[in-house]
Structures are given as C-alpha cells and as structure tokens.
Amino acid sequence: MPFIHVEKLNKTFTVLEKRKKGSLFREKKTIEALRDLSFDIERGELVGYIGPNGAGKSTTVKILSGIMTPESGEVTVGGRIPWADRREHVRRIGVVFGQRMQLWWDVPILDSFLLLKDIYRISDEDYRTRLVELTEALQLEELLRTPLRLLSLGQRMRAELCGSLLHRPELLFLDEPTIGLDAVSKLSLREFLKWENEKYGTTILLTTHDMEDIAALCSRVMVLGHGRKLFDGNLETLLERYDTVRTVKACYADPAVMPVLPASVSASREGEGILFSYSPGETPTAEVLRLLQDAGDLRELTIEPQNIDHLIAAMYREMDL
Amino acid sequence: MDTAKLYLHSMGMLIKSQLQYPVSFFLQTLAQLVMEGGEMMALILVIDRFDRLGQWEAGNLFFFFGMMAVTFYLTECFGRGITGNFPYLVRSGGLDTILVRPRGVLTQVLCSAVDPRRITCIAVGVTALFIGCRLSVIRWTFLKGLVLAEGILCGCVLILGLFMIEAILCIHSVKSVEFVNALTYGGRSACQYPMDIYPRPLRILFTVIAPFALTLHLPASYILDKPLYGWPAWAAFAAPLSGPVVFLIIYACFRKAMRFYRSTGS
Amino acid sequence: MKAYLSVFHIRRKMELQYRGAMLGGILCQMFFGLILISLYRALYASKPQELPITHVVSYVWLQQAFFRMLLASDPDLGDKIRTGSISYDLCRPLDLYGFYYVRIMAQKLTGSLMRGIPMLLFALLLPEGWGLSLPSSVPGLVISLLALFLGLLCVCALENITMAFTMRTLDAKGVQAMLNLLMLILAGNILPLTLFPDSWQQVITLLPYAQLLDAPIRFYTGEYGTDSVLRVLPVQIVWTVLLTLLGRFLWSRNQKRLILQGG
Known part of the structure; x- marks a missing residue:
C-alpha cells in the first residue's frame, strides 16, 4: 500500500455567474475541478506538482489535507481517509501556504511556536529537541525574539516552515514556498527542504510555478491541467518530450x-x-x-x-x- | 482542561501583542469608555426628563442597563474571536489555516482574538449595576446573587451564538449580512430597557428568537422583586438556560455549515 | 472644476456598487428606529412632554435615514494614510483639500440618499405616532432642505479635519472613534437633542454638530418656525466657513510636512 493513494478522484464546484442584464437570478455554472485523478506517492518522495492557475492543484492539496471532501474517489494517506477524521489526520501533516501566514503577526516567533506546541500537544522534550534542530537548520536562532512583522520575506518563510514542522509531520504540503524570495533565500530554502526530506524521510508535495524549484528538488513531477493529470514522471522525461x-x-x-x-x-x-x-x-x-x-x-x-x-x-x- | 489551557495561552499572547502599541491601545480603551459613557449619559438624560418608564423606576433602569452592558462587553472582550473576526475569517480563507490544525474549529476561532479594550465598557456596566442596586434598594439573598451570575453567563453564551449567525451566512456566501446586527447590536440596544415597553412583535423576537428577555429581564426583575409578566419565581432560574439552548441550535447549524464549507471550499 | 466633478462621479459610482450591503443596512437602521420609537412612546406614556411625540418620532426617522451622512466611512482613505500611499495623491495636479472634500461629499450624499429615501418612504407609510409625519409646512420643507445642504457641507469639512488629524497621529483609530462618538451624541443620533435638558440645548444647538442634522430636522418638524431662518442659517454658514478654513490650514501644514519628510 503506497503512502498516498488517490484513485478516480472527482470534484466539481458550482459557481454563480455574474448576473446577466435582464435576468433576475444569477445562473449557476458547474466547474469540474478534478476529473478522475489517480496517483500514488511513496513515503519519502519529493514530488513537484505543477499546472496553470485553476488547474486543480490547490483543490488536490485541500482534499489531501482533509480540509475538503471530494464528490467521489478514494484517497488514503498513511492508511487513513483524510476528511473522515480531520483532527487525527492533520496531526500528521504540515501545510505551508505561500501567501498566507499562519504565525501570529505581532508577537516574537518563539511565542508563536510555543502556542503551536500547545495546539499540537507536543511534549516538552520533543519540542525542545525539534526546535533546536530546526532553528539551527533554518538559521533562525537569532530571530526567535523578533516579532514576525519585522522579519524579511525570506526570514518569514523560514519561520513558517519551522512552525509547520515542529510536530514532525510525515507529510508536508508546500504551496509556492519560494514566491517573492530573493535568490539567496530560495537557495537556502531548497537546501533545507532537501535536508528535511533526507533526514526524516518526510514526504513533500510541492506546488509551484518556479521551475527552478522543481529542477533542484523534485525527482518526480506531476502536471495537472483542467483537473486531469497530464504527465507523471521525472523531470528529464518531461523535458525530452517537450523541449523541442x-x-x-x-x-x-x-x-x-x-x-x-x-x-x-x-x-x-x-x-x-x-x-x-x-x-x-x-x-x-x-x-x-x-x-x-x-x-x-x-x-x-x-x-x-x-x-x-x-x-x-x-x-x-x-x-x- | 487542555482546551482551557490553550485558550489562556492564546489570550496571554494576544494581549501581549496588543500592548506592543501602547499609545494606540490606551487611546482605544479610552474611546471605549467615552462610547459606553455616552450611552449611559443618554440614559441619565432620559431619566432626568421622564423620571420613570412604566412600572420601572430610575434605579431599575440603571440595573437593566448595567446588566446588559456587563453581559455584552464581557462577551465582546473574551469572545472577540467569534464576535469580531469570524465573518472576516471565513471570507479571507483563514478558516483553511484553522482546519489544518488538530483542534476544534470553534475553539481555534475563540482563541484567535481578545479585546481587552472593552474593560472600560465593563467598568461602566458595573458602575451602572451598582447605582441600580443602590437606588432600587435590593434585599440581596444568596439566590438573587446566583440568578444574577446565571443570567450574565447565559446571556454571554446567547450573544456568542447570535454572532455566529453572521459567520454561518458568510459560509453560505450570503452577501449582505448586516441585518444580523439587528439581533446582536440591536438586541443590546433594545434589551438594555425592560422588555414590557415594546410592542408584541419585538417582544416575541426577543423572547423566542434572541431570548434576551429570558436570560436578562426575567432574572433582573426577580432580583428587583417586580416579576416580569407575573411569571413565578422559579421561571427566573429556568429561563436563562434558553441562552445555551439557542447557542446549541446555532452551533448545530454551524456544524452543518462547516460540512457545506468542506464540500464546496471557499 | 471638471476634475472635481469627475472625482465626485467616480466616488458616487463606487458607493452605488454596494447595493447588496445597502439592503441589509436599511433593514438594520429601520429596526433601530423602531426600537427607539417604542422606547420614546413608552416614556411618553409614563410622563407626557410639551414636545409632541410625533416630533420625536419624525426626529428619530430622519436621524436614522441620514445616519450614513454622519459617520466617517471611507476605510480606503484611512488605509491610504496609514500606508503612506497618500503621498501619491500629492503628485496630482489638484488641490488636495478640495479633492478629498469632493470625495467625501460624493460618498456621503450617495450613501445617505440611497439609504434614506427608501427608509423615509417606508416611514411615511407607518401609522400615526409610529411613522414620519409630513413636514410642518412647504416653506419649512424648503428651508430644511437648504439647511440639510449646509449641514452636508459642514460635515464634510468636519471629516476633513478628522482626516488631517489622522495624518498627524499615525495611529488614529482611537482618536477617530472618539470624534465619531462625539458626533453621534452631539448630533442627536443617540438621543434626540430635543430631549436634552432645555438649558443644555441652548448651548448644544450652537455647536457645529447640531448643524448637521438637528437644525434641518427641526425646520422639518416645525420646531424652528420660518422666522428662525435668520437665526439658524447664519450659524450654519459661519461654522461651515470656519471649519473649511481650519481644515484647509491643517491640510496645507500636513502637506508641507509630508513633502519635507518625503512621505
């Protein structure tokens, strides 16, 4: 049984269209966000997930992280159905939204981490070892007492990563983690992700528009378009096929x-x-x-x-x- | 127990973060004082001109006003996550961030904000309550104290529930949600005066749908020895429980709305 | 002049976009009106006053209808000041004070007319003692409209002053909240000024806040007869001129400071 198993996943949304002149009600329109999506991911894989905006990437991530329930299809992550027992599931995953901060804005990041410790019910001992290790790997030691709002974008992203890894998730979702970062920050972030993946075997699913991220990190790429999987394999194969x-x-x-x-x-x-x-x-x-x-x-x-x-x-x- | 610890921890952190801007915090706290003080001044001016309101004397009016202020602003202070940010949380997609954490949704919303500035409003309410007690010459008993505490507590729970309606509507992407203010802020404005002055439809609204009459007016009139509607004394103990009942009904709707949210996304 | 007109036009259009929110706002405001009227009716039942209850009821409806005119309601502008992007506006080839004056006016006028007219129509239909009474006389209505226009000029000038203060004290939420509240009380929104103690009224009606809605309403209900025109309108005009001059002074000082600091 693979770590993540997705089979024939379907999801549609109903959206209200803009009201047309003369008609009283707005018309409903159904959008198929995911169509018969199937894939397997093994434990410890680092997978890049790409596709144009609106292809269904974030819908997949939402379903896999238990936020959203699909129409039909089977999904198991580590043997569990994500949306069936949300709390039990999210205890084992970490999510980083590139443009939405999860840490608290006006307080030192250490305070945010302490609160996360309570939220995830991390034991004192685990918390201490994990914090030391992560702050070292992410070079955050100096910044622990600084409020989030005073950090640069790259520092903020590192703090976010630290926060979402404190509870040692088996699976990490990264949504455009390098967006807006400068070259140095990008490089060190990639270094860190590789380290985390190798050291703990954390499975990482990375959605991005930045191909450099994929090239540097991912052994495997999935391409999504209009809710369908268009390609699944390694980057070289993808390049061979389309780099004409x-x-x-x-x-x-x-x-x-x-x-x-x-x-x-x-x-x-x-x-x-x-x-x-x-x-x-x-x-x-x-x-x-x-x-x-x-x-x-x-x-x-x-x-x-x-x-x-x-x-x-x-x-x-x-x-x- | 664990949840209470998380709530306290969050409150501590949020207060600390607000104190990062001490001048602004002080000014806003002062503004709250002026605001609630202004409301109380309106009451004083009304009493100055009219002396009484039906069967209720000046002291009784202060008591009602004070009890409502204490209830409402205690809720606004400690339940700010629900009374303040909730609809915004839904619209901005912040609910997703909450859903990826292994705690109850409502717990996390409640832990997301606190509003210590309301302390001055509560103080005004306590003052009014005190003046009301003095002027009304209340003969305090243990039971009366109990009813007062029960009324305030159940009122807080009721207000939390009413504020959740707006978030539920937001989840169902209803556009204009201002009319919910009629129940929450409107309820506060209306029910700081005794219920029997209102015409029947308003009385029904505030007895059945948003039962401030049951959580606040019945206990208060029991304490003031002027039974409302001539109901028996035990009603003053039973009635406030309607607050938690309404909360539970709305909470059930919220659970349903969350299922809807998770099947449609934002 | 043309530039001001187009600013006015744009803001008016923006305000018109919130039609959905408007309906909820109207319902809420009407509900508050009904609550207040119930209260005053009950108070009158215990102790009738010289001032007829119909005047108080009309006062409440008119206050509720033009509520939108009172409060500062341009979060956009507040954000601009806080983030400092207001310095871009300094580059415009327009008089900044006039620019914001027109902006605020468009918003207040459109917002309150859109909300006010349906509410007043509804209030006119309510039964005697609950609804809005007809104006005391035709000249009274004409004068009250004139007074309302002067009140609008006055409130825009007031808000520009608040704005100027906002620019000075970077965090002005507290200051603004207090000024707003002062306005609500002294303009007669929380308690009709006509119900304030008589001795207080002599002073309060001379303050700028009473010029916004209280004076027009009193002309409408006939509380101020046509013979008071020469007493009340000059007060309104004097305040409008004074507040505009003060606002201009504060804005020009701010503008200089902004330029010196480079934003």
Missing part, C-alpha cells in the same frame, strides 16, 4: 551576411547577431551548424541557455491549457 526547440546565436564578421536555412528554422536579428530557432528532430543540429559555417566568416556561436519557464509555457500551449 533549440536556439543558437551566430555573429558574422560582415553583419550583412544572412545564411540560407531550411524553412523549418526561424531566424531573427538580435543586436550584432542572428538568432536561429530549430527543432533537432526536423533539422539535425549538425546540418544547422554546417549551413551556418558555410554562410560566411563566423565570429561567434553561442547556444542560448534553456529557459525552463518558456518550455513549460510551450507545454501548456501544446496541451491546450
């Missing part, structure tokens, strides 16, 4: 040179050089290079770095999301 376009930039001694290439290769001038986009499947890289070299005195040839966000955008387009 390569871009090279060529600069010639004579700026007037314009190589003649097959129609499948698109070219555009950019500054001193020319940008060529091609798909290796249609036009082999070797051929493109040969044509570029033959065209004139090639000064410089650079391969543009892959932009993972563009790739995802392309994928969403292709899947018609």
Whole structure:
C-alpha cells in the first residue's frame, strides 16, 4: 500500500455567474475541478506538482489535507481517509501556504511556536529537541525574539516552515514556498527542504510555478491541467518530450551576411547577431551548424541557455491549457 | 482542561501583542469608555426628563442597563474571536489555516482574538449595576446573587451564538449580512430597557428568537422583586438556560455549515 | 472644476456598487428606529412632554435615514494614510483639500440618499405616532432642505479635519472613534437633542454638530418656525466657513510636512 493513494478522484464546484442584464437570478455554472485523478506517492518522495492557475492543484492539496471532501474517489494517506477524521489526520501533516501566514503577526516567533506546541500537544522534550534542530537548520536562532512583522520575506518563510514542522509531520504540503524570495533565500530554502526530506524521510508535495524549484528538488513531477493529470514522471522525461526547440546565436564578421536555412528554422536579428530557432528532430543540429559555417566568416556561436519557464509555457500551449 | 489551557495561552499572547502599541491601545480603551459613557449619559438624560418608564423606576433602569452592558462587553472582550473576526475569517480563507490544525474549529476561532479594550465598557456596566442596586434598594439573598451570575453567563453564551449567525451566512456566501446586527447590536440596544415597553412583535423576537428577555429581564426583575409578566419565581432560574439552548441550535447549524464549507471550499 | 466633478462621479459610482450591503443596512437602521420609537412612546406614556411625540418620532426617522451622512466611512482613505500611499495623491495636479472634500461629499450624499429615501418612504407609510409625519409646512420643507445642504457641507469639512488629524497621529483609530462618538451624541443620533435638558440645548444647538442634522430636522418638524431662518442659517454658514478654513490650514501644514519628510 503506497503512502498516498488517490484513485478516480472527482470534484466539481458550482459557481454563480455574474448576473446577466435582464435576468433576475444569477445562473449557476458547474466547474469540474478534478476529473478522475489517480496517483500514488511513496513515503519519502519529493514530488513537484505543477499546472496553470485553476488547474486543480490547490483543490488536490485541500482534499489531501482533509480540509475538503471530494464528490467521489478514494484517497488514503498513511492508511487513513483524510476528511473522515480531520483532527487525527492533520496531526500528521504540515501545510505551508505561500501567501498566507499562519504565525501570529505581532508577537516574537518563539511565542508563536510555543502556542503551536500547545495546539499540537507536543511534549516538552520533543519540542525542545525539534526546535533546536530546526532553528539551527533554518538559521533562525537569532530571530526567535523578533516579532514576525519585522522579519524579511525570506526570514518569514523560514519561520513558517519551522512552525509547520515542529510536530514532525510525515507529510508536508508546500504551496509556492519560494514566491517573492530573493535568490539567496530560495537557495537556502531548497537546501533545507532537501535536508528535511533526507533526514526524516518526510514526504513533500510541492506546488509551484518556479521551475527552478522543481529542477533542484523534485525527482518526480506531476502536471495537472483542467483537473486531469497530464504527465507523471521525472523531470528529464518531461523535458525530452517537450523541449523541442533549440536556439543558437551566430555573429558574422560582415553583419550583412544572412545564411540560407531550411524553412523549418526561424531566424531573427538580435543586436550584432542572428538568432536561429530549430527543432533537432526536423533539422539535425549538425546540418544547422554546417549551413551556418558555410554562410560566411563566423565570429561567434553561442547556444542560448534553456529557459525552463518558456518550455513549460510551450507545454501548456501544446496541451491546450 | 487542555482546551482551557490553550485558550489562556492564546489570550496571554494576544494581549501581549496588543500592548506592543501602547499609545494606540490606551487611546482605544479610552474611546471605549467615552462610547459606553455616552450611552449611559443618554440614559441619565432620559431619566432626568421622564423620571420613570412604566412600572420601572430610575434605579431599575440603571440595573437593566448595567446588566446588559456587563453581559455584552464581557462577551465582546473574551469572545472577540467569534464576535469580531469570524465573518472576516471565513471570507479571507483563514478558516483553511484553522482546519489544518488538530483542534476544534470553534475553539481555534475563540482563541484567535481578545479585546481587552472593552474593560472600560465593563467598568461602566458595573458602575451602572451598582447605582441600580443602590437606588432600587435590593434585599440581596444568596439566590438573587446566583440568578444574577446565571443570567450574565447565559446571556454571554446567547450573544456568542447570535454572532455566529453572521459567520454561518458568510459560509453560505450570503452577501449582505448586516441585518444580523439587528439581533446582536440591536438586541443590546433594545434589551438594555425592560422588555414590557415594546410592542408584541419585538417582544416575541426577543423572547423566542434572541431570548434576551429570558436570560436578562426575567432574572433582573426577580432580583428587583417586580416579576416580569407575573411569571413565578422559579421561571427566573429556568429561563436563562434558553441562552445555551439557542447557542446549541446555532452551533448545530454551524456544524452543518462547516460540512457545506468542506464540500464546496471557499 | 471638471476634475472635481469627475472625482465626485467616480466616488458616487463606487458607493452605488454596494447595493447588496445597502439592503441589509436599511433593514438594520429601520429596526433601530423602531426600537427607539417604542422606547420614546413608552416614556411618553409614563410622563407626557410639551414636545409632541410625533416630533420625536419624525426626529428619530430622519436621524436614522441620514445616519450614513454622519459617520466617517471611507476605510480606503484611512488605509491610504496609514500606508503612506497618500503621498501619491500629492503628485496630482489638484488641490488636495478640495479633492478629498469632493470625495467625501460624493460618498456621503450617495450613501445617505440611497439609504434614506427608501427608509423615509417606508416611514411615511407607518401609522400615526409610529411613522414620519409630513413636514410642518412647504416653506419649512424648503428651508430644511437648504439647511440639510449646509449641514452636508459642514460635515464634510468636519471629516476633513478628522482626516488631517489622522495624518498627524499615525495611529488614529482611537482618536477617530472618539470624534465619531462625539458626533453621534452631539448630533442627536443617540438621543434626540430635543430631549436634552432645555438649558443644555441652548448651548448644544450652537455647536457645529447640531448643524448637521438637528437644525434641518427641526425646520422639518416645525420646531424652528420660518422666522428662525435668520437665526439658524447664519450659524450654519459661519461654522461651515470656519471649519473649511481650519481644515484647509491643517491640510496645507500636513502637506508641507509630508513633502519635507518625503512621505
């Protein structure tokens, strides 16, 4: 039995549409948030969960964390049905909402942690060891006496993480944890998540729009669109399947040179050089290079770095999301 | 026991956080004093002009006013989570944050706020109650003391229940919820005067639906030795229990609303 | 002038958007009106007064109907001041005082008319002794409308002063709550000014707060006859001018300070 088991999960919402002119009542409209969603996650996995806004990501997280009840389908987390006994279930999970703070705004974060200790009924001993360990790993020791409102965004997110891990959850949901953070904070946050995952085998489900998060952390990616699972596998496979376009930039001694290439290769001038986009499947890289070299005195040839966000955008387009 | 500890812990923390802005806290506490003092001044002016209200003398009126103020502001002070932030909590999605913690929803809502500024309102209420006792020349007995405490306590529970209606409506995404204020703040304004001055529909409203007449007026008139509606003495003991009953009914509705919330999301 | 008109127009539209909330507000306000009227009727039953009960009842209804005009109700503006984004408004090519004056006026006028008119219509339909009486005379109605307009100018000036104070003391919730309460009491919302002790009334009716609703209502009920016009309207005008000048002074000082501090 896998740790998380989801089978044929369905969820629909009824929303009231804006009242149309002339009609007395607002019309109801049914939205299918999740359609026959199935997946399994093993204990200790670190899974990235991506998809455009409104794809059903947060609905899944809400169902898995016991906040929401589905229409039909089976869900078990660690052998339990999340919504059947909410309190028993949430004792074992941790949730971090990226844009909604759970800690108390005006008090030192240590006070917030002490209250969480009472809420989760953590024993003194467990609390002490866990707090020492987490504050060290998250570099929070200096900040424990500072009220949350005086912390920077990155420090706040670290404090939130600490708060949601004090009770040693087996499963951690992270909803866009790196949104708005600077590069250094992002890196240290990822380091920490890796550490937590390796040390305690905490299963982590990460929803994000930041592909760097996925690339750095997740061995497995699930893509959701219109309530359906579109992809489930590792990042490399995803890239292989959708990363179809390569871009090279060529600069010639004579700026007037314009190589003649097959129609499948698109070219555009950019500054001193020319940008060529091609798909290796249609036009082999070797051929493109040969044509570029033959065209004139090639000064410089650079391969543009892959932009993972563009790739995802392309994928969403292709899947018609 | 454990829940009481959590509540006290939360209160301590929230008060500490409010004291981070001492000037603002002081000014707002003072504003509360002016507010309730203004209400009491209105009562004094009314008494100055009219001397009495039906069978009720000046002292009786102070007693009713004081008992209502103490009940209402005790609730506002210690039940602020429910009387103040609850609808906002529903609308802002804060309820989700509460649902991912292993404690009762209502417990956590109750633990989410406290309003110590109301202490001055309570003080005004106590003063009015004291003046009312002096002017009405009450012969205190142990039973009367008991009835007073019971009336105030049950009144608090009733008010908590009435304030929950707004949150329940919010969960069902009803847009205009202001009319609930008619029961809560309207109830406070109306029922700080004795019930028998009101026309029948209002009396029914405040006896059956929001039974302030039962939690407050019956005990008070028993204490003042002027039985309301000529009901027997034991009614003064039984009637306040209608407060908890109404609370339980509304709590059942809240449970149902939570099921609805969890099946629809925000 | 055109700019002010468009500010007025925008705020008016914004206020119109809260139609749903309005219905609940009207019901609530009417309920409070009924409670107060029951109370005053019972009081009159124990000890009748010189002032007829119908005047008191009309007083209560008119106060409830124009309740929205009294309270400061622009949380938007308060937020702007607290977060400091008000400094953006300093960049506008408009006189700041006038800008906010128009804004507040649009809101108060639209808010109170939308709520007030349906309430007054309902109150007119209620039986004698419970409902709003017709105005004492046609000239009385005309004068009371004029006095109401002056009252509106006066309350906008007052709120601008409150706002100026808000800008000075960064946390002004407490100050604002107290000023609001003072307004409710001294404008006759909690207890009709006509029921205050007679000796107090001589002073209170001269204060700016009494100019907002109390003076127009008294013209409506006939408490002030047409012969009082020359006594009451000048008081209203003097207060409006004085409060506007004071508000302007405070705003210009704030503006200088804001510019010096750089926001």
